[in-house]
Amino acid sequence: MLTTSDVAKVYDTVLSIPGMNETVKIDIRISRKNVLLLHSVLKRGLMAKDDDKSSALLESIPKEALEEFHVIADDYLTKAGLTELNEKLKALSTK
Numbered sequence: 001m002l003t004t005s006d007v008a009k010v011y012d013t014v015l016s017i018p019g020m021n022e023t024v025k026i027d028i029r030i031s032r033k034n035v036l037l038l039h040s041v042l043k044r045g046l047m048a049k050d051d052d053k054s055s056a057l058l059e060s061i062p063k064e065a066l067e068e069f070h071v072i073a074d075d076y077l078t079k080a081g082l083t084e085l086n087e088k089l090k091a092l093s094t095k
Helices: 004-015 034-048 055-059 065-079 081-092
Strands: none
Touching: 034 065, 034 081, 065 081
16 A cells, blocks of 8 residues: 555656646536535645645645635636625534
């Protein structure tokens, strides 16, 4: 079984493959329900706690890439018209 540092090395190697920095256009059509769920999954994954086993892998991801994922998650929510609903749901969960 690979250690966390081994997985990080493999991940870094894959990201170093020529052409990996090229942008691609992805046309995705999913329901609003799934957009809301995808946003929550992305944000939860990006906010992994230090005691989470996957956080070591997330630490190896460049800060710029993590910021881009935050933007993508928020962009999906905005395009689906669910920003206000998400804020209200978030407010309910913090009470």
